[in-house]
Amino acid sequence: MALKKVWIEEGCTACELCVDISPDVFEMDENDDTAIVKDTADLSVNRNSIKEAAASCPVEVIQYEE
Numbered sequence: 001m002a003l004k005k006v007w008i009e010e011g012c013t014a015c016e017l018c019v020d021i022s023p024d025v026f027e028m029d030e031n032d033d034t035a036i037v038k039d040t041a042d043l044s045v046n047r048n049s050i051k052e053a054a055a056s057c058p059v060e061v062i063q064y065e066e
């Protein structure tokens, strides 16, 4: 089942780990130097990698709703 929603709260340190783990979902915003969720992110296909990225984020700012 797809996740309902994925978002990133304030506090991203731009470590790029989430982009490495789930490149179809996360990308770096070059203007802001923070990670963002791509508009095209498929929350069904990438469900597991989104959860892995959230669990791996060193500052725990990746949130999702199941």
Ligand code: SF4
Pocket (backbone or CB within 6 Å): 008, 011, 012, 013, 014, 015, 016, 017, 018, 019, 034, 035, 056, 057, 058, 059, 060, 061, 062
């Ligand atoms: S893993 Fe967390 S801190 Fe690192 S770029 Fe992604 S959201 Fe930012």
